[in-house]
Amino acid sequence: MQKIEGGVTAVEGFTASGMFGGIKKNGHPDMALIFSETPCTVAAVFTKNRFPAAPLLLDKRHLRKRQGQAVIANSGNANAFTGRRGLSDAEAMARTTAEALGIARHSVFVASTGVIGEFLPIEKVKASIPCLVSHLARDGGRTAAEAIMTTDTFPKEIGLIGKVGRSEIKIGGMAKGSGMIHPNMATMLAFLTTDVAIHPVLLQEGLRVVTEQTFNCITVDGETSTNDMVLCLANGSRGGMISEKGAAYHQFLSLLHTACLSLAKMIVQDGEGATKMITIQVTGAKDDHSAYRIAKMIACSNLVKTAFFGQDANWGRIVAAIGNAGAPVDPTKLDLSFVNPNEGADRHGRVILLRHGMHQGEKAETGVTALLKKREIGLMVHLCSGKGKATVWTSDLSLDYVKINAAYRT
Amino acid sequence: MQKIEGGVTAVEGFTASGMFGGIKKNGHPDMALIFSETPCTVAAVFTKNRFPAAPLLLDKRHLRKRQGQAVIANSGNANAFTGRRGLSDAEAMARTTAEALGIARHSVFVASTGVIGEFLPIEKVKASIPCLVSHLARDGGRTAAEAIMTTDTFPKEIGLIGKVGRSEIKIGGMAKGSGMIHPNMATMLAFLTTDVAIHPVLLQEGLRVVTEQTFNCITVDGETSTNDMVLCLANGSRGGMISEKGAAYHQFLSLLHTACLSLAKMIVQDGEGATKMITIQVTGAKDDHSAYRIAKMIACSNLVKTAFFGQDANWGRIVAAIGNAGAPVDPTKLDLSFVNPNEGADRHGRVILLRHGMHQGEKAETGVTALLKKREIGLMVHLCSGKGKATVWTSDLSLDYVKINAAYRT
Numbered sequence: 001m002q003k004i005e006g007g008v009t010a011v012e013g014f015t016a017s018g019m020f021g022g023i024k025k026n027g028h029p030d031m032a033l034i035f036s037e038t039p040c041t042v043a044a045v046f047t048k049n050r051f052p053a054a055p056l057l058l059d060k061r062h063l064r065k066r067q068g069q070a071v072i073a074n075s076g077n078a079n080a081f082t083g084r085r086g087l088s089d090a091e092a093m094a095r096t097t098a099e100a101l102g103i104a105r106h107s108v109f110v111a112s113t114g115v116i117g118e119f120l121p122i123e124k125v126k127a128s129i130p131c132l133v134s135h136l137a138r139d140g141g142r143t144a145a146e147a148i149m150t151t152d153t154f155p156k157e158i159g160l161i162g163k164v165g166r167s168e169i170k171i172g173g174m175a176k177g178s179g180m181i182h183p184n185m186a187t188m189l190a191f192l193t194t195d196v197a198i199h200p201v202l203l204q205e206g207l208r209v210v211t212e213q214t215f216n217c218i219t220v221d222g223e224t225s226t227n228d229m230v231l232c233l234a235n236g237s238r239g240g241m242i243s244e245k246g247a248a249y250h251q252f253l254s255l256l257h258t259a260c261l262s263l264a265k266m267i268v269q270d271g272e273g274a275t276k277m278i279t280i281q282v283t284g285a286k287d288d289h290s291a292y293r294i295a296k297m298i299a300c301s302n303l304v305k306t307a308f309f310g311q312d313a314n315w316g317r318i319v320a321a322i323g324n325a326g327a328p329v330d331p332t333k334l335d336l337s338f339v340n341p342n343e344g345a346d347r348h349g350r351v352i353l354l355r356h357g358m359h360q361g362e363k364a365e366t367g368v369t370a371l372l373k374k375r376e377i378g379l380m381v382h383l384c385s386g387k388g389k390a391t392v393w394t395s396d397l398s399l400d401y402v403k404i405n406a407a408y409r410t
Numbered sequence: 411m412q413k414i415e416g417g418v419t420a421v422e423g424f425t426a427s428g429m430f431g432g433i434k435k436n437g438h439p440d441m442a443l444i445f446s447e448t449p450c451t452v453a454a455v456f457t458k459n460r461f462p463a464a465p466l467l468l469d470k471r472h473l474r475k476r477q478g479q480a481v482i483a484n485s486g487n488a489n490a491f492t493g494r495r496g497l498s499d500a501e502a503m504a505r506t507t508a509e510a511l512g513i514a515r516h517s518v519f520v521a522s523t524g525v526i527g528e529f530l531p532i533e534k535v536k537a538s539i540p541c542l543v544s545h546l547a548r549d550g551g552r553t554a555a556e557a558i559m560t561t562d563t564f565p566k567e568i569g570l571i572g573k574v575g576r577s578e579i580k581i582g583g584m585a586k587g588s589g590m591i592h593p594n595m596a597t598m599l600a601f602l603t604t605d606v607a608i609h610p611v612l613l614q615e616g617l618r619v620v621t622e623q624t625f626n627c628i629t630v631d632g633e634t635s636t637n638d639m640v641l642c643l644a645n646g647s648r649g650g651m652i653s654e655k656g657a658a659y660h661q662f663l664s665l666l667h668t669a670c671l672s673l674a675k676m677i678v679q680d681g682e683g684a685t686k687m688i689t690i691q692v693t694g695a696k697d698d699h700s701a702y703r704i705a706k707m708i709a710c711s712n713l714v715k716t717a718f719f720g721q722d723a724n725w726g727r728i729v730a731a732i733g734n735a736g737a738p739v740d741p742t743k744l745d746l747s748f749v750n751p752n753e754g755a756d757r758h759g760r761v762i763l764l765r766h767g768m769h770q771g772e773k774a775e776t777g778v779t780a781l782l783k784k785r786e787i788g789l790m791v792h793l794c795s796g797k798g799k800a801t802v803w804t805s806d807l808s809l810d811y812v813k814i815n816a817a818y819r820t
Binding site: 049050051078080081083115116117118302303306307309310312315316317319320322323324325326327328329331332357358359397398399401402403405406407 | 461720727729732734735767812
């Protein structure tokens with residue numbers, strides 16, 4: 001497996017474009033289009049929020065055919081909680097795109113991200129679409145990735161090439177964060193392209209599994225947005241058709257996992273106001289679900305997150321968070337250690353702060369404090385009560401998070 | 411019902427004291443004692459955190475006899491996650507207090523609050539106790555309330571007098587916040603004194619019910635501390651014994667509810683870094699539990715809380731939080747309005763922002779923006795799908811919250 005450039009257009013057969021369509025007040029790019037020259041198999045995973053935004057309602061309908069050829073996305077306005085008019089605006093986006101591209105309406109998927117509860121300036125959106133179509137380019141991935149950014153500070157792209165069966169296949173991807181990021185599907189927008197040939201049911205199942213292990217294991221602020229989605233277009237131009245859960249399927253899943261995890265981690269790195277990237281690994285739990293609950297509880301604790309921001313080895317807050325997860329834990333069996341994730345967890349890079357619930361003294365604390373000064377921090381929790389494990393990625397809670405979110409609409 | 415001065419010593423038969431015993435680095439008072447001249451009936455509710463602190467383990471044992479006469483408390487150190495030594499330190503606190511007061515050991519309840527994971531300076535604590543005993547005073551409530559403060563900016567006291575059956579009874583109380591405040595018992599320390607005569611089982615049940623409706627309905631930062639407890643001492647000097655759930659019991663519960671709610675609201679008002687006091691009232695939910703989940707989800711949303719800090723009528727975030735609660739809701743039936751809680755919810759003080767899911771226009775938004783500039787804000791959510799209701803109180807998420815918690819241990 002190797003990284004390649006190009007984002008969603010890293011894969012042959014895909015073009016993309018991005019532009020300013022008049023939605024954002026600051027004049028930044030706010031419209032993106034991804035297009036496949038040939039019809040694709042489509043899979044998607046949507047938010048679990050009870051108020052899915054209008055584009056998601058439309059996409060769920062389009063997804064029934066498991067076929068697609070284009071994604072039209074805008075930033076700056078979520079088209080969420082906009083009722084019937086919102087749905088008809090999303091339909092207009094799909095229809096205008098389909099007409100401009102000369103493809104079927106149900107082949108177009110729509111995504112929106114931004115402020116909730118305001119109507120889309122649909123005339124501006126419609127007027128932009130022909131321009132987006134005329135600018136579609138084989139190297140357009142970056143401009144498309146830029147056009148879906150909201151409070152993101154950098155575009156998030158991935159490209160991978162790797163062996164699936166006897167063929168080399170490619171996966172391209174782009175995503176946006178960076179507020180309302182929380183495990184529970186989907187917490188952001190992510191679009192993946194690939195040239196793999198795969199049965200639609202397997203693509204859907206694979207995307208769901210991978211999403212659970214990647215995008216749903218990150219949290220910035222514990223919020224699940226109304227607009228979150230992960231969507232994958234597979235044009236099937238490479239390799240034999242994957243039609244069963246054999247070796248090729250698992251090779252593809254492994255590639256997809258790497259692509260999604262890379263994007264997910266970029267979202268955490270770019271979490272609103274984030275100064276730290278924290279990997280929380282829980283092992284030895286009763287089962288995987290308990291491990292996940294504990295990891296998530298630590299990752300969502302404002303007190304833990306502010307302590308990370310303050311570079312304070314305040315393990316009492318971590319322990320309190322573990323105790324709040326509602327999962328069975330024995331304090332006398334609790335190991336807590338910190339690592340530099342880039343150096344691995346061997347005896348050089350790892351500092352054990354608690355062993356069997358006992359604090360390991362000032363030297364350990366000094367070691368942890370040194371690790372906390374790094375931008376990337378690994379926290380390992382071992383519970384000695386089973387084989388359950390989970391990993392969650394999160395950012396710290398900084399002054400800038402509050403500044404960004406206190407001022408967002410104004 | 412009338413308010414009276416005196417906090418926990420508002421009730422005849424109770425004395426209290428507070429002092430600096432050498433635990434806090436800043437030299438502020440950190441030891442408090444409450445004493446009843448006669449043995450009391452005791453009830454208590456403890457944290458649901460899986461790692462209850464050492465004092466709570468001891469108190470649970472002492473509570474079995476349902477009798478008590480003193481509370482010894484310290485701030486600056488939580489004596490939590492301190493293993494066997496922590497438990498023996500808590501026992502030493504109880505024993506030393508019992509000896510100095512000449513009462514039985516199991517009549518003494520111990521409470522600690524402060525940093526987790528450090529051992530108590532038990533010699534200093536023991537040395538302070540005789541001094542606390544010698545300073546016990548009928549007007550000592552305030553000094554005791556001051557001595558349990560951690561990041562609190564003001565002491566929290568309440569005194570009430572009201573009719574129960576044919577007698578006038580009194581309730582006194584004190585509490586401390588102000589971080590790790592979240593519904594789920596008990597999220598802080600609260601001590602109540604009363605002269606009511608009541609059967610121990612009814613006192614325990616009454617305290618639990620009232621705690622659910624008051625202390626468990628506040629949240630500052632979504633954290634449940636390892637040390638939280640609410641404890642009530644009833645010396646039984648007034649009125650006939652309440653031994654059934656009749657009129658007198660409910661009169662007493664009403665008084666207790668008022669006392670606990672007053673303290674709970676003071677804790678929110680004094681939430682770490684809080685600039686706003688927000689009352690979230692959910693009505694028309696499928697059932698009370700759904701209403702509570704929704705109110706809590708709004709109250710715990712960092713995005714909602716930062717919007718309140720920014721005085722931004724960002725209702726999209728509120729709607730997203732409602733959708734995340736996992737409770738059934740219909741967006742087309744959702745009413746959202748803001749009130750000034752001090753002016754009531756009549757047509758003058760209330761601004762309806764969403765009616766049946768439809769935004770009510772710019773005038774409504776302007777009205778809400780004006781309300782958001784006040785220190786106290788009321789948010790009313792009506793779901794039109796049942797009779798379930800719940801009220802939760804919370805604070806905003808400010809820059810100072812992050813500053814306080816990034817620097818807490820250092």
